[in-house]
Amino acid sequence: xxxxxxxEQEIRNLExxxxxxxxxxxxxxxxxxxxxxxxxxIDVIHKERQEIRNKINELQSKLxxxxx
Numbered sequence: 264x265x266x267x268x269x270x271e272q273e274i275r276n277l278e279x280x281x282x283x284x285x286x287x288x289x290x291x292x293x294x295x296x297x298x299x300x301x302x303x304x305i306d307v308i309h310k311e312r313q314e315i316r317n318k319i320n321e322l323q324s325k326l327x328x329x330x331x
Contacts, residue, residue, distance in 0.1 A: 267329055270322050277319050284312060 264272075287303045294301040 267326065270326055270329075274319055274322050274326075277315050277322075281312060281315050284308060288312075 287308050291301045291303055291305045291308065
């Protein structure tokens with residue numbers, strides 16, 4: 264596999280991780296709208312998801328640098 268392919272695969276994996284945690288965000292939103300306590304710690308979820316987004320952005324920058 265080329266470096267580009269490895270980076271693209273890592274981005275896909277990270278995007279999949281984000282999608283897999285979407286249900287937690289939905290459940291937190293539902294609980295909030297209903298005035299109920301959430302079963303998940305939204306601060307932890309947000310931090311984890313932001314770290315994933317930051318890594319995706321970093322990898323996308325590396326892809327752009329490979330194009331130059």
